[in-house]
Amino acid sequence: MATPVQEMSDARQAIKAADDVGADHHAATTLQSAQDAMALASRSLDSGDYEQARMAASVAKALAILAREQAMASARGEVD
DSSP: OOOOOOHHHHHHHHHHHHTTTTTHHHHHHHHHHHHHHHHHHHHHHHHTTTTHHHHHHHHHHHHHHHHHHHHHHTTTOOOO
């Protein structure tokens, strides 16, 4: 199985995009979950478990996208 280079890169970029719009303040829990999933992906990659790394990176990306959306909505005043 190939190293999940693209998935890891995509997840890192999504986390950075979330961080860039203030997710650490407006969607901290979701962003932390994304970062935790990314840490799992990195550990899995280091141990050679590429399938686990791929899955964790996909979860990290999805959570980071959600965190970005939550932060942007909060900044617009769309959430309670």
